Amino acid sequence: MKITGIIPARYASTRFPGKPLVDIGGKSMVMRVFEQVSKVEKISEVIVATDNEDIYDHVNSNGGKAVMTREDHPSGTDRCYEALTKCTGDFDFAINIQGDEPFLKPEQISSLCDALTPEVEIGSMMKKIKDRKDLFNPNVVKVVVSEPGNALYFSRQTIPYQRNSKEAVWMDNYDYFKHLGIYAYRSDILKKLASLPEGKLEKAESLEQLRWLEKGYSIKMVETDIESIGIDTPEDLEEVKKKLNL
Template structure:
């Protein structure tokens, strides 16, 4: 089973233009993501998918592989799918977030291990919610799962709602999970997903994965102990560097 990792990267971010090329303690963010991803034992090939020549040139400078993609993509999934179309021999495609310079290789290996089950076509990671701030933060999607760890629903709201308990006690009474935004797909499934029209639930919550659930696809989840630490705005840079100063 051949597994490839694709890192979608665009320059024109509204909140942080040029984000993939910012310096993270001596290396660009995209280089750190690329090198971390390459450490995963389950990955045979890593490629950056971009529509920007500046990013492409930089990736080639540090010895990375890059594929140019369309400027019209509205999501990283669509960009990932176009890049995956160049890998006819790939079985599994992992979509790596390009703004997590300290992603754990173990997370990638945990995700790809889901595909040992032949029935799994899409997989993603979840993490136990440990504090109330995350539990009630609408910017952190929550997820409910079946006993077999398949996703039932993703929401920006706190799910499930505990009707007969004070909110201050919810973490003591129920096991909550938040979504860690890294996905893996069977290549054929990834291509199919890009052909689906937006769905009402996706538009309501602004969560792309709800489109897949609403169209009948199943999403396998795996629980990771590691928190993701993405860089969304310039103020995040120093915070993330401080968290991982021992890894620099």
């Protein structure tokens, strides 16, 4: 099984322009992610997929590998597919790793790699919700899975809804899971996903993965206990620096 790790890195983030290049304790965010993913033994090659020459030059001049991709990709999935076509050699799977999680744990990616088989079309990750605030936060995406471990649905709402119980005891009755935005695509499936039009469910919830479910693709979910630390805004960055004394 040959796997590549792809890190989409756009410069023009609405909430945090230039985010991949910000300094975190003497190292850029994008290089922190690159180095963490490079520690995963089952990943043969790691590349940064960017639309910006400064990011491209920065990664390549600091021991990483970057490829230039189009500016007009509507999603990270589309950018991943273009990057995959520029990889050297053939890969069975491509893993899309978010470029704004500089403290990503290699063992988290390893557990996703372990779950990949020729039968898996798409793989992703989930973590048990332990904070009640997350349960009712629409920015925390929830997922319900089948007994074999495939995603049944993703939603910003709290799912499943427990009709005969009060909300205060929902977490006592049922294990709820939040979705972590790491995806592993089988290479032939990624090519198909890149050509799909926006779906009705995706438009309603603003969740790209619903496009794939609506078209009949399966998403294998892998549970993790590791908490991700995402950085979406300059305020997030400052908060993380304070917590980690950086």
